[in-house]
Amino acid sequence: MSPRVSCIGALSQSGRSVSVFASWGMRVWIALSAVAVVACGGSPLPTDATPGDGPPVGGGFAALNGCIAESEITALLEEAFQGSPDENAVLGKWDNIQKQVRDQGDTVTARGKVFTLVDFIRTKHAQTPLTISAENLVKLYNGLFCFVGIDANIGDPANFWIVYVGDSVTTFVTDDSLSGIQFPANAVLENTVVTARPADSTALVTLLDKYPFVYDWNLSPSQTLPLGVEATVGVCPSAASLAGVPEEDLAALLERLVLGHQSGGGFEVLERVPLPDGMVLQCGEVDAGAAQLSLGQRIMGFLADALLPVPAHAAAVGARAVGGVAGSTSEFSPFGPVDSELRSTGGVGGSTSEFLRAPALLESPVDGAIRGTVGTNRQNDSLPAVTITTYKGTPISGITVAFTTGAPATTTPVGDASVCGADALTDNSGTAAVTCLDFGTTVQYRTAYTKLSAAYTLPEALAGQDASGNPVVTVAPATLNWLVAASGPSTLVFTAPDSGSSFPAGTLVPNRVELRSDLGDIVPLAMDTVTFTLNQHAFLGEVTTLRAAANSGIAMVEARLPVADTGYRFIATARLADAAQPDTAVSAPFTIVPAAPALISVVGTADYGTLPPGANLVTPDPTVMVTDSFANPTVGATVHWTPGGATGALANGSANETTTTTLVGGLSSASWLLGEGDNLLRASLASAPGGAEVFFSARYSSSYSTVNACAPGGAKDAITDYYLVVPWPARNGGIFHSAGLYLSATGAVGQIDATVGYPMTLEASRTYVNEAGEQVTEVHTAEARAFLRGDNGASSVEDRLVTFVFGAIGPAPVLRGGQPDLTLRFVIPDGGYDRRINFNAGTCGPGRCRPPPECDVEEYQLPIGSSTKPYRLSTGLIIQGQ
Numbered sequence: 016m017s018p019r020v021s022c023i024g025a026l027s028q029s030g031r032s033v034s035v036f037a038s039w040g041m042r043v044w045i046a047l048s049a050v051a052v053v054a055c056g057g058s059p060l061p062t063d064a065t066p067g068d069g070p071p072v073g074g075g076f077a078a079l080n081g082c083i084a085e086s087e088i089t090a091l092l093e094e095a096f097q098g099s100p101d102e103n104a105v106l107g108k109w110d111n112i113q114k115q116v117r118d119q120g121d122t123v124t125a126r127g128k129v130f131t132l133v134d135f136i137r138t139k140h141a142q143t144p145l146t147i148s149a150e151n152l153v154k155l156y157n158g159l160f161c162f163v164g165i166d167a168n169i170g171d172p173a174n175f176w177i178v179y180v181g182d183s184v185t186t187f188v189t190d191d192s193l194s195g196i197q198f199p200a201n202a203v204l205e206n207t208v209v210t211a212r213p214a215d216s217t218a219l220v221t222l223l224d225k226y227p228f229v230y231d232w233n234l235s236p237s238q239t240l241p242l243g244v245e246a247t248v249g250v251c252p253s254a255a256s257l258a259g260v261p262e263e264d265l266a267a268l269l270e271r272l273v274l275g276h277q278s279g280g281g282f283e284v285l286e287r288v289p290l291p292d293g294m295v296l297q298c299g300e301v302d303a304g305a306a307q308l309s310l311g312q313r314i315m316g317f318l319a320d321a322l323l324p325v326p327a328h329a330a331a332v333g334a335r336a337v338g339g340v341a342g343s344t345s346e347f348s349p350f351g352p353v354d355s356e357l358r359s360t361g362g363v364g365g366s367t368s369e370f371l372r373a374p375a376l377l378e379s380p381v382d383g384a385i386r387g388t389v390g391t392n393r394q395n396d397s398l399p400a401v402t403i404t405t406y407k408g409t410p411i412s413g414i415t416v417a418f419t420t421g422a423p424a425t426t427t428p429v430g431d432a433s434v435c436g437a438d439a440l441t442d443n444s445g446t447a448a449v450t451c452l453d454f455g456t457t458v459q460y461r462t463a464y465t466k467l468s469a470a471y472t473l474p475e476a477l478a479g480q481d482a483s484g485n486p487v488v489t490v491a492p493a494t495l496n497w498l499v500a501a502s503g504p505s506t507l508v509f510t511a512p513d514s515g516s517s518f519p520a521g522t523l524v525p526n527r528v529e530l531r532s533d534l535g536d537i538v539p540l541a542m543d544t545v546t547f548t549l550n551q552h553a554f555l556g557e558v559t560t561l562r563a564a565a566n567s568g569i570a571m572v573e574a575r576l577p578v579a580d581t582g583y584r585f586i587a588t589a590r591l592a593d594a595a596q597p598d599t600a601v602s603a604p605f606t607i608v609p610a611a612p613a614l615i616s617v618v619g620t621a622d623y624g625t626l627p628p629g630a631n632l633v634t635p636d637p638t639v640m641v642t643d644s645f646a647n648p649t650v651g652a653t654v655h656w657t658p659g660g661a662t663g664a665l666a667n668g669s670a671n672e673t674t675t676t677t678l679v680g681g682l683s684s685a686s687w688l689l690g691e692g693d694n695l696l697r698a699s700l701a702s703a704p705g706g707a708e709v710f711f712s713a714r715y716s717s718s719y720s721t722v723n724a725c726a727p728g729g730a731k732d733a734i735t736d737y738y739l740v741v742p743w744p745a746r747n748g749g750i751f752h753s754a755g756l757y758l759s760a761t762g763a764v765g766q767i768d769a770t771v772g773y774p775m776t777l778e779a780s781r782t783y784v785n786e787a788g789e790q791v792t793e794v795h796t797a798e799a800r801a802f803l804r805g806d807n808g809a810s811s812v813e814d815r816l817v818t819f820v821f822g823a824i825g826p827a828p829v830l831r832g833g834q835p836d837l838t839l840r841f842v843i844p845d846g847g848y849d850r851r852i853n854f855n856a857g858t859c860g861p862g863r864c865r866p867p868p869e870c871d872v873e874e875y876q877l878p879i880g881s882s883t884k885p886y887r888l889s890t891g892l893i894i895q896g897q
Contacts, residue, residue: 082161083154085113091155095147101139108132109159116163126163130177130206133159140172160208160235167208167235175210178203178239184293187211192297193251194230194350195290195339202246203239210235218349219275221282222412223488224405226252226272229351240345249290249341250274251298252352257337258301260406265301268354268406273487274342275353284355284487285342296339354406355488357414361469361495362400362448384500385467387454388532390540390568392435399497400448401469403441403490410445414490415472418449423466423498428593430463431455432499454501458540461533461592465499502532504541504568504591507600512585514603519610520579520645521555528570528587528600537568545570545589550601552578577645581606609681610643612652612700615707618682623713631689637711638684639698641677648681657697659772659800661690661715662753662820672702689715691895692755692818695802697772705769710802719752719895725870727757727814727891731853732874734758737886738840740873743781744896748826753797754779754839755818755893757855760803760848770804773852776842777819781835783827796842797821803852814855816893838879857889 092109096102108128115125133156139145140152147155152172160167169175173190178198185202188195189211196209209232216227230250240246252272260268274285290296340352363385387393399418403411417438422429436450449467457463471490511527518524530541547561554561555575563572576583585602618638626633641652657672658664665688667673677683687696694715699708722744744751754777762768775798782792797819804813826834841852856874874887 083158085162088155088158088162091147091151091158094151095136095145095155096139097146099139099145101135105132105135108135112159112162122163126165127206129159129163129165130179134177137172165208165235167210168233169208169210170212174212175208178207178209180204180206184291186291186293188294188296189213189230192295193228194232195249195294195296196232197247197249197291197294199244199246202241202244203234204241205236205239207239208235209233214349214351216351219277219282219351219353221275221353222405222409223275223284223357224354224407224409225275226256226352226354228253229349231349232347234347237347243345245343245345246347247288247291247294247341247343248274248285248350249294249296249339250350250352251296251339252337254299254301254337260301264406269338271355272340272352273355274340274344274350276342276344276346276350277348278346279348284353285344285350286487287355288341288343290339290341294339294341298337298339301337356406357403357411357488357490358406359469359471359490359492359495360402360404361497362402362446363397363497384464384498385452386500386502386534387432387452388534388536389430389454389456389458389463389501389503389538391536392451392453394436394451395448398449398452399467399469399495400446401441401471401495402444402446403471404445410441410443412441412443412445413474414441414447415439416441416447417470417472418467419470420465420467420499423464426464426466426498428457428460428463430457430460430465430499430501432463432465432467432501434467452499454499456540457501458503458538458542459592460503461505461594463501463503465501467497467499469495502534502536502538504530504538504543504565505533505594505598506531507545507587507589507591507598509585509587509600509602512602512605515605516603517606517608518576520577520607520643520647521575521610524574524576524605524607526571526574526585526602528565530565530568530570530589530591539568541565541568541591543570543589543591545587547572547574548586548588549576550584550586551582552576552580576607577647579607579609579643579645579647583607609647609649610645612641612649612677613644613707614642614646615654615698615700615709616640616642617698617709617711621709621711623711625714625716626689628716628718631715633687633689633711633713636684637687637696637698638682639709641681641683641700648677648679650677650679650681652677652681652683652700654683654685655697655699655702656685657699657772657800658687658690658694659697659802660695660712660815661692661818662797662799663690664688664694664696664800666696687711687713689713690799690818691715691717691719691753691820692893693816695815697770697802704771708770710770717752717895719750719897721893722749722896723871723892723894725857725872725889725891727855728858728889730856730887731759731761732856732887734841734852734854735843735847736877737854737874738838738877738879739890739892740875740885741837741839741892741894742871743826743834743836744894748834750897751779751821751824751837751894752897753818753820753895755816755895757814757891758801758803758817759814759853759855760850761853762850768804770802771850773801773803773848774844775799775801775817775819775852776844778840778842779821779824780838780840781827783835784830784832785828786830788830791827793827795821795824801852803850814891818893818895840877840879855891856887857891859889 092105096105112125112128115121149172153169156169157167176187178185180203183200186197187209194211211230211232214229214231216225216229218229219225228251232248273287276283276285401416403414415438418434420433432455433453434449435453439447441447473486473488508529508531510529511525528545529537530543532538542565544562544564553559555577561572563570583605587600588597590597618640623633639654641649643649654675655672656666658666667685675683675685694713696711697708700706776796778794778796780794785791799817799819801817803815870889872890872892873885874890875882876886
């Protein structure tokens with residue numbers, strides 16, 4: 016390709032179509048001076064001209080935006096061409112441009128003439144530097160373009176170019192050979208000023224790693240590229256910025272560098288394309304401790320590039336040369352090399368592309384897995400996280416990280432763990448974490464495995480796409496994987512009963528078996544059936560085995576144990592998950608103690624028979640055993656002893672109720688001294704009648720004989736309504752010792768059928784005239800306790816012989832009339848009794864009893880003396896005397 020060499024008056028449309036080769040300011044024109052002389056027909060350029068060093072990288076001349084006065088443009092032209100043969104021609108061109116605009120208003124024609132004039136000035140300056148300063152030369156160019164409405168924004172006279180309508184492929188390279196641009200043929204709709212200026216790397220607002228140099232390429236007018244036409248921009252990465260890259264990473268980094276572009280919509284990256292032919296950049300070389308190439312090295316490299324064949328240039332660059340990075344765009348602003356790859360690292364459990372599990376580890380979780388219990392989830396605690404940074408460690412925020420789960424390829428069995436949180440965005444530290452991980456519902460295995468993967472979606476402005484639609488910026492590795500190990504039930508653990516605790520027999524013994532994972536957590540979804548047995552005895556009802564299905568990972572049974580004993584343990588058994596053998600757990604030891612006293616029973620004999628006269632102390636002592644309702648003997652229970660049936664009966668020396676306490680074996684005893692006649696001794700667990708009670712019976716007969724007796728019959732008369740008249744034993748003498756009556760109780764409807772000990776008082780009275788001629792009434796009383804049982808029907812009524820002992824009542828000291836009869840009547844306590852108390856009326860009716868001594872008693876209605884006719888002639892009784 017030939018350089019554009021324009022001369023005043025020689026430029027033509029065909030001349031503008033010649034492509035401009037890589038121009039490095041006036042340095043290019045020095046290298047191509049021979050060609051320029053032929054093209055322009057002027058004098059040869061001086062060969063000893065020494066080019067200036069040009070602007071430093073990253074700097075440049077200040078742009079002078081806005082128009083300047085026409086007179087100032089004239090003065091600048093005179094400064095540039097003062098004393099030159101071309102001075103008049105240049106001023107004439109400028110004058111013509113002014114008239115074109117001012118007089119004819121033809122800006123379009125004037126704009127074309129400005130391009131011609133500027134091209135002429137550049138050519139002359141390249142041949143022989145003009146006498147104008149670089150700063151004023153920039154002011155002149157910007158002023159001329161601004162005069163015809165073009166904001167060229169030229170900052171450096173060596174780094175701007177012109178693309179003409181109809182040009183073929185056109186390539187420009189900056190004067191430092193660090194950046195270039197190539198336009199395709201017919202690239203612009205109108206003549207266009209192309210400028211490039213070094214920019215600081217901060218001109219690219221991105222978190223991607225930047226490898227400056229950065230160049231700000233602009234077109235003026237800015238909208239001159241037809242729709243769909245793109246220019247190719249190339250920029251060198253800084254050799255110095257690559258010096259610290261490890262040798263093993265350098266080649267891969269250079270392969271993936273792309274152009275970053277500060278576009279109107281923000282930062283974006285461009286699809287990487289090869290550097291085009293003709294765009295030869297001098298990017299330098301990278302060695303260990305490499306630094307940026309010196310300016311002299313760049314100059315020599317450029318001259319060789321411009322004058323020598325390409326193979327020679329390639330040889331000069333060397334195998335470790337840094338190549339430029341190119342991208343295509345239709346929007347112009349700062350461009351610079353950036354690293355297109357982000358680095359992804361994972362936290363918690365590590366990451367790998369796949370997971371392996373050795374057969375020897377079938378019973379052990381895979382190392383490094385994220386472990387949790389089936390049926391639970393974990394939130395914001397030790398969960399997988401992804402950190403995305405650049406190669407140099409700059410965190411990248413705003414990247415969507417999608418966490419998904421699936422089956423591992425090689426690790427079994429497979430579980431169904433899942434992410435229960437939403438996709439996450441990387442934060443300012445470049446990190447996005449799983450916020451909620453559900454360990455699934457797979458309870459049929461002791462450990463099941465799920466692969467957790469993280470994939471990334473880059474923001475559109477950051478990602479970019481190549482021609483195939485693939486993202487330009489990528490994350491390596493493309494996914495991160497973790498292994499999630501979800502633990503099902505593997506162990507039975509008793510948490511109740513507590514060690515050393517005790518429970519009454521028959522009560523519910525607390526028991527609680529947790530189905531835990533190998534992590535020690537309850538598996539809330541476990542519903543395995545657990546079998547409970549005991550190490551001794553059996554459950555209530557002689558049941559030896561109880562079963563329960565776990566609910567929420569907990570199994571309990573309704574365990575009631577009837578036998579009091581120590582050292583009990585529950586044994587729980589279940590085959591959990593995929594275990595080959597059942598798992599067994601043994602509870603802490605506990606004790607079953609007797610329940611509350613509930614039963615009382617006679618130990619030994621309950622009926623002592625008839626004791627001989629003078630031996631009324633019962634031997635052995637009456638003894639009872641107190642047990643709970645499950646026949647467990649109870650120690651420390653209170654036994655109530657109540658003697659009755661005859662006056663003089665004593666229990667433990669008391670005529671009233673006395674108590675004892677059960678000892679070992681639930682046993683308790685009391686001494687029993689009998690009274691005359693039939694005796695009963697009540698032993699009970701409560702003082703009140705009814706409930707648990709037993710009775711002992713015995714009979715005692717003194718030396719007295721029966722002097723009057725009537726057999727009991729079926730009729731029963733209330734003791735509150737009648738009195739009895741008994742002849743004195745032996746009409747003229749004898750002793751009255753005791754009276755025994757057959758008593759019974761009849762209850763009202765609804766009363767319980769219980770034996771009640773009723774205190775009774777029987778009064779025996781007689782009236783006579785004594786030896787002094789005085790009428791005397793004697794009253795004798797005797798007390799006894801009548802144990803009577805009866806309800807609301809005759810079928811449940813029973814008679815008991817109750818003996819009232821008066822002692823030895825001798826004959827009365829009568830004056831006349833013989834010994835008086837005895838009148839017997841019951842003294843009723845205040846309030847009466849809770850039942851009707853009866854005495855038995857005997858077997859014969861009035862007028863039918865045989866005469867004494869077999870049966871001699873008369874029954875009258877109360878009050879005493881109110882009737883002279885007996886109600887009955889017979890009452891069941893036994894009179895003892897002599």
